[in-house]
Amino acid sequence: MSQPMALVTGGAGGMGLATVERLARDGFSVVMVDRDAALANQETQRLQALGLDVQCRVLDLTDETAVRDLIRTLPPISALVNNAGIFDERQFLEVTTADFRRAYEVNLIAVATLTQEVAKTMADGGRIVNIASRAYLGARNHPHYVASKAAVVGYTRASAMELAPRGILVNAIAPGLIDTPLLRSLSPERLAQQLALQPTGKAGLPQDIAQAVSFLVSPLTSFITGQVLFVDGGKSLGGSGS
Ligand SMILES: NC(=O)c1ccc[n+]([C@@H]2O[C@H](COP(=O)([O-])OP(=O)(O)OC[C@H]3O[C@@H](n4cnc5c(N)ncnc54)[C@H](O)[C@@H]3O)[C@@H](O)[C@H]2O)c1
Numbered sequence: 001m002s003q004p005m006a007l008v009t010g011g012a013g014g015m016g017l018a019t020v021e022r023l024a025r026d027g028f029s030v031v032m033v034d035r036d037a038a039l040a041n042q043e044t045q046r047l048q049a050l051g052l053d054v055q056c057r058v059l060d061l062t063d064e065t066a067v068r069d070l071i072r073t074l075p076p077i078s079a080l081v082n083n084a085g086i087f088d089e090r091q092f093l094e095v096t097t098a099d100f101r102r103a104y105e106v107n108l109i110a111v112a113t114l115t116q117e118v119a120k121t122m123a124d125g126g127r128i129v130n131i132a133s134r135a136y137l138g139a140r141n142h143p144h145y146v147a148s149k150a151a152v153v154g155y156t157r158a159s160a161m162e163l164a165p166r167g168i169l170v171n172a173i174a175p176g177l178i179d180t181p182l183l184r185s186l187s188p189e190r191l192a193q194q195l196a197l198q199p200t201g202k203a204g205l206p207q208d209i210a211q212a213v214s215f216l217v218s219p220l221t222s223f224i225t226g227q228v229l230f231v232d233g234g235k236s237l238g239g240s241g242s
Helices: 014-025 037-049 064-073 097-121 143-166 187-198 206-216
Strands: 005-009 029-034 054-058 078-080 127-131 170-177 228-231
Touching: 005 014, 005 097, 014 054, 014 078, 014 206, 029 037, 037 054, 064 097, 064 127, 078 097, 097 127, 097 143, 127 143, 127 206, 143 170, 170 206, 187 228, 206 228
Parallel strands: 005 029, 005 078, 029 054, 078 127, 127 170, 170 228
Antiparallel strands: none
């Protein structure tokens, strides 16, 4: 019997890459989708050299035609992980409509487009995991990002209701600070500020997210849908931990 297929977006980056490896080790045939051709090819070759069943497709997820063509050329997906996302910092009074549009294009609309395409052929009992952010609860200096991730949570809940009759479970993960290239794009001062607010005093690892995804797409769950799993070292508890 052929292996079930998983598709992970943003699979060449920090937590996406950890998730690709985790799901391949779990026995999925994994397709990593990313717009960074060099990194996607390099990481795919590295994982294949480890004997893992991983392939990559290079495209920009905001290109609807490319997304539709991709899904047309793949067998039905059993597990979809909408992980790709963009983050940048803007002061509340300086964020522009263009900033909002870009955040929504990648973080929400691309997720919805791909989910719709994948859901058309996904077998009953499939799994979808959307990577939101702990920041959807509220955070300073990136209102466009916060709003786009809150929208991801809303879309997760809507998808869960729509797809439940087919036994397809849809959940979100809300990561806190995770040590990835995205986090390292913060200035050292902002990073130190963020770490100081972290109850555990440190950032999580991409593998922390990968393990949570692995659980949510595994047969260990069959009755969890429309939920947000915080993987954030306690940041969502609200205190500074100090
Ligand atoms: N790192 C954190 O602390 C943190 C915290 C909360 C949530 N998140 C979310 O987790 C997810 C993964 O974050 P990360 O830290 O691993 O980021 P990352 O920047 O390391 O990786 C993101 C990957 O997505 C790809 N990508 C971005 N836009 C794309 C597009 N339009 N088409 C195709 N590929 C695209 C990038 O090329 C990159 O490889 C994102 O949705 C992010 O918002 C991250």
